[in-house]
Amino acid sequence: MIGGGSSLKGFDFESIRPYRSIGCNAAWKNSPDICLFTDHRYSDLVRESEEWSRTKTILLFHECNKQYAEKYPGTYWLKIQQREHWGSKLEHGIRGLNNTGASAVNLADVLGCNPIFLLGFDMTRGEGKATHYHDEYPNTFKQGADIYRRFQQSFEEFAAKNCRAKIFNLSPISTLECFPKITVEKALRVAAKKLSEKRLATA
Numbered sequence: 466m467i468g469g470g471s472s473l474k475g476f477d478f479e480s481i482r483p484y485r486s487i488g489c490n491a492a493w494k495n496s497p498d499i500c501l502f503t504d505h506r507y508s509d510l511v512r513e514s515e516e517w518s519r520t521k522t523i524l525l526f527h528e529c530n531k532q533y534a535e536k537y538p539g540t541y542w543l544k545i546q547q548r549e550h551w552g553s554k555l556e557h558g559i560r561g562l563n564n565t566g567a568s569a570v571n572l573a574d575v576l577g578c579n580p581i582f583l584l585g586f587d588m589t590r591g592e593g594k595a596t597h598y599h600d601e602y603p604n605t606f607k608q609g610a611d612i613y614r615r616f617q618q619s620f621e622e623f624a625a626k627n628c629r630a631k632i633f634n635l636s637p638i639s640t641l642e643c644f645p646k647i648t649v650e651k652a653l654r655v656a657a658k659k660l661s662e663k664r665l666a667t668a
Contacts, residue, residue, distance in 0.1 A: 466573060467492040468566050470587030472636045473598035480649075481584075484656050487573050488522070489565040491601035492585075499523045501543070501572060503565040506606060525572075527561075543572070551627030560623055567619040570628060579630035582652045586620075588613040588640045617641055 467473075467488040478495045488497035490507050500522050502508045508526065511517050524540040544558030545568070552559040552571050559571040566586055573581050589610075590596055596607060617640070624632065625643040632644045635652055 466566070466569060466581055466583050466586075467495060467497055468583065468585035468587070468636075469597045469599070470585035470589075470636055470639070471591030471595035471598050472587050472638050473585040474591070474595070476584070476598065476649075480653060481656075483660065485578065487569050487578075489569050491597070491599050493517075493520060493522050493524065494599070494601070496520070496522055499525060499572075501525045501565055501569045503527045503545070503561075503568060504606075507602065510603075511601075528558075551623060562619040562623060564616045564619055567616070567624055570620075570624045570632065574628045574630050580655070581628070581630050581632045582656070583632065583634045583636065583639075583641075583644065584649075585636060586634060586641055587636050587638050588617050589638060591638060613640065617643075620644075 467478075467486060469489060469491060482496075486497035486499075488495060488500040490500070490502055490504055493500035493502075494516070502525065505527070525543045526540060528542050528544050544556075545561035546552065546558035547561055549557070549560065552575055555575050559568055559575060562568050562571075566583075570581060570583075585598060620641055621643045633652060634641055634644045634646045635649050636646075637648075639646070
């Protein structure tokens with residue numbers, strides 16, 4: 466799961482290419498299998514770009530932006546619901562929350578991903594008060610530091626309590642404490658082992 470925190474500056478995204486990945490908003494540029502957009506302000510900025518038209522990533526939008534799925538090939542809309550604490554079936558929709566990352570974890574859970582590794586879910590500013598590993602967002606998108614606490618609450622109240630999959634936090638600077646933390650290196654070893662076991666089981 467690719468978030469946007471500054472801890473991902475310089476990260477080798479090729480190292481996770483063999484594994485299934487879901488990105489959030491601007492992470493589509495790192496070519497995950499799926500990217501979830503719940504902030505239409507950003508997708509409005511980039512959807513006319515040449516790079517957008519060439520991407521092989523499956524682009525998923527909040528249902529209120531389903532007009533994109535009609536206009537742009539390779540884009541789809543996803544039902545976002547508020548009734549259940551946690552979506553359990555894709556056709557029923559995933560939980561709409563105050564940040565894309567928490568909703569994306571619900572998507573991963575519904576799709577059967579287990580374990581789920583969180584990359585760049587820092588919930589804090591990094592070196593030089595950097596908020597993201599990229600420069601995709603204009604200054605008008607930036608919010609105060611208090612937003613991180615509200616983001617954390619979504620993970621604590623919804624993902625941590627309801628997700629069926631095991632979740633591990635890979636950010637070394639993250640203030641999100643409701644999931645166990647492991648290193649990227651350990652996560653890659655676990656992922657490689659699970660992939661090897663899956664291939665042996667289907668051989």
